[in-house]
Amino acid sequence: MTPGPPPVRWGVLSTGRQAAAFAEDLMLLDDAELVAVGSRTAASARAFAARYAVERAYGGGPGELAADPDVDLVYVASVNAAHHGAVRTCLEAGKHVLCEKPLTTNVRDAQDLMRLAEARGLLLMEAMWTRCLPAVRRAARLVADGAVGTPHLLRAATGGRAPAPALARLRDPEGGGALLDSGVYPLALADLLLGTPQYIDARSLSTAPLVDDTTALLLGYPSGAMAELACSFATELPAHADLSGGEARIELPAPFYAADRVLLHPARGPSRAWPLPPTGRGYTHEASEAMRCVRAGLTESPLVPWSATLGVLTVTDAVRGAGSASSHRARHRTREGC
Known part of the structure; x- marks a missing residue:
């Protein structure tokens, strides 16, 4: 051997x-x-x-x-x-x-x-880690293979009341806020399934500049698809995600960012489910991908490419750049959408 x-x-x-x-x-x-x-x-x-x-x-x-x-x-x-x-x-x-x-x-x-x-x-x-999980990767393949038809609307949210020990970190203006803490999960899913948004419309409730307690976003895409996303550390939000298209709806049950299965609900016919539990808590998959890339001499991972990281940060930059002490609304048209 x-x-x-x-x-x-x-x-x-x-x-x-x-x-x-x-x-x-x-x-x-x-x-x-x-x-x-x-x-x-x-x-x-x-x-x-x-x-x-x-x-x-x-x-x-x-x-x-x-x-x-x-x-x-x-x-x-x-x-x-x-x-x-x-x-x-x-x-x-x-x-x-x-x-x-x-x-x-x-x-x-x-x-x-x-x-x-x-x-x-x-x-x-x-x-x-979400992009490396078997269930999320299967969902992305289903979308790419046309299982939902033309994508129309992605809905995803994550949030819950933060415990007191976490509040100092979450309220740090240098890197805190719901958007950077947990909002990157629905944004990463939107990037994976829908690509680069053409416009961003966001509303945040904040207690300090650059520190959002809750943010809701509406992203629009050149294809006509939209994404309704939300994040919070001040209130509970449903943590499932679903993408509706002309032919079917794909569902990642809560919490979608640690999904252990994917469901397909066709407009006609029975639903299908793929149980795909992660190994361990799920960090094994990103670790294995990192080691595979190191051994292959890669500087970036095909599963988590730099373009995806920059795509999410482009949205968070646009939203956080419009911050104020109480609440703010941001509208942004990306370069591709000009």
Whole structure:
């Protein structure tokens, strides 16, 4: 039997809930090895390392982890506002990077990282796990194959009342707000299923500049399709998604961003369902894709291409740029729609 490739050696930057879930899923992959963890404090890094049997723990930010010669690929799970600096440090140190969504808080910073990754020949991938899930990938194939006919309307929302410990992070004007925290999920789904919007109409309720508690968006596409999207950390919102077309409706049950099945409801005839549960909590799929890209020498993932990351950030930039202290409404026509 031909031996498989050596494991990709991972470093995890952050010790929060997201990093812990990712570490647990990484243990399910035979071709992955978690060898180092980095945090802002040595004590937090040591506690995380002890919990997950990680060899090395680094405090003081991303620099020490990025300098570890035994780390091939870094998963960045720090707060949104810290993504740009952390990812840049890792790329400059020659590390491949999988960074939590949103990759950065604006298009300009994302393009800066993409140019650096391309120049260094390193993988840079946004950890938009939704695009890597089997159920979501099947839904995209169904749409591409014409199962719904001409797409008319996508509806998707995500949100819930945030627990008190999360409010400081969510209300940080440098990277907080419902749109950047959870609104990127419906936006990413719209990008996957419908492409680049021609116009953006949005309304946000805010308690501080650049910090939206709730945002509703209406996106229009050159094909005539529309997307009704919403996000909030102040109120509960239904977390399922559906795309209606001339021939059928596709449904991703709640929570759509972690979907374990896809349903097709034709205008005529019985409904069909494809149960496609993720492995582990679902982070395994983005991790496997990142490792496949590293082994193939790719700088970007075909499943989560840079164009998709920039497409979502273009919308968030347009909406957040119109912010005010109480509420705002943004109208924006994209370049393609001019």
